[in-house]
Amino acid sequence: MARENINDILVFIAVARERSFTRAAAKLGMTQSALSHIVRSLEARLGVRLLTRTTRSVSPTEAGERLLLNVAPRIDEIEAEIAAVSDLGDKPAGTIRITAIDNVIDNVLWPRLAPLLPQYPDLHVEITADYRMVDIAADRYDIGVRYGDQVEKDMVAVRLTPDVQTMIVASPAYFAWHAVPVSPQDLMKQNCITLRLASSGGIYAWELEREGQAQELRVRGQAMFTTGYHMLNAALSGCGIAYLTEDLAASHVREGRLVSVMQDWCPKFPGLHAYYPSRRHASRALALVIDAIRHKG
Numbered sequence: 001m002a003r004e005n006i007n008d009i010l011v012f013i014a015v016a017r018e019r020s021f022t023r024a025a026a027k028l029g030m031t032q033s034a035l036s037h038i039v040r041s042l043e044a045r046l047g048v049r050l051l052t053r054t055t056r057s058v059s060p061t062e063a064g065e066r067l068l069l070n071v072a073p074r075i076d077e078i079e080a081e082i083a084a085v086s087d088l089g090d091k092p093a094g095t096i097r098i099t100a101i102d103n104v105i106d107n108v109l110w111p112r113l114a115p116l117l118p119q120y121p122d123l124h125v126e127i128t129a130d131y132r133m134v135d136i137a138a139d140r141y142d143i144g145v146r147y148g149d150q151v152e153k154d155m156v157a158v159r160l161t162p163d164v165q166t167m168i169v170a171s172p173a174y175f176a177w178h179a180v181p182v183s184p185q186d187l188m189k190q191n192c193i194t195l196r197l198a199s200s201g202g203i204y205a206w207e208l209e210r211e212g213q214a215q216e217l218r219v220r221g222q223a224m225f226t227t228g229y230h231m232l233n234a235a236l237s238g239c240g241i242a243y244l245t246e247d248l249a250a251s252h253v254r255e256g257r258l259v260s261v262m263q264d265w266c267p268k269f270p271g272l273h274a275y276y277p278s279r280r281h282a283s284r285a286l287a288l289v290i291d292a293i294r295h296k297g
Contacts, residue, residue, distance in 0.1 A: 148270030
């Protein structure tokens with residue numbers, strides 16, 4: 001194959017992985033028309049269609065899927081080896097891509113990473129806020145951050161926090177007009193603020209537990225969101241009762257803006273963990289980031 005085809009294959013891989021010319025163009029810093037022209041030229045040279053295009057989506061054909069499954073991992077290996085060689089230089093360098101939910105970025109990751117970056121000018125971090133259960137290998141992230149029970153067993157996991165306490169909260173204004181709940185059955189009669197799950201599209205069932213008795217409660221209410229921050233703001237405005245983690249709600253409870261109820265039914269979640277594939281080359285840049293964000297307690 002001509003050497004110039006390698007760059008064209010990299011473009012094809014980006015489009016196939018993103019399932020979108022728009023997202024691939026944004027990631028590569030190119031125009032959609034340029035990407036489309038490159039893919040069409042590659043298809044013409046190979047004599048086979050690689051992508052099926054519709055007005056709404058892009059997906060690999062059988063030939064494209066074969067190229068994606070067999071060639072893309074080899075290119076990833078080459079890039080990893082090049083990164084390993086460059087890692088032998090005097091200064092740690094490179095970009096570490098991280099996916100986590102928004103409040104974890106604000107409360108855990110960034111406070112620990114901000115002091116690190118000025119020490120290493122050639123180290124870069126790209127942090128994406130995402131509530132989906134991201135496949136970090138497929139989406140080419142270096143690190144994912146999720147609760148311990150959500151991390152796949154084949155990943156290297158590093159604890160970032162102790163176990164995380166949950167809270168059921170509402171504003172004093174809400175309780176001025178509604179009875180304070182004391183049992184899961186009481187919550188079914190309340191105006192609860194709910195969360196739509198980004199990965200499945202379903203509604204999150206509140207996970208409650210007391211004295212070993214666990215319940216998943218499918219509450220209802222007028223307001224539904226896809227992020228914890230928006231649920232918090234709705235609770236602060238008096239809209240209803242929210243089920244949140246302590247890092248989001250505790251300061252507002254201490255300052256009287258929220259009231260915590262049913263503490264005996266609020267379990268702890270396994271602590272937050274950073275995770276990455278066990279087969280991934282542990283570069284100095286990755287090691288620096290992991291060490292900076294790990295739980296030191």
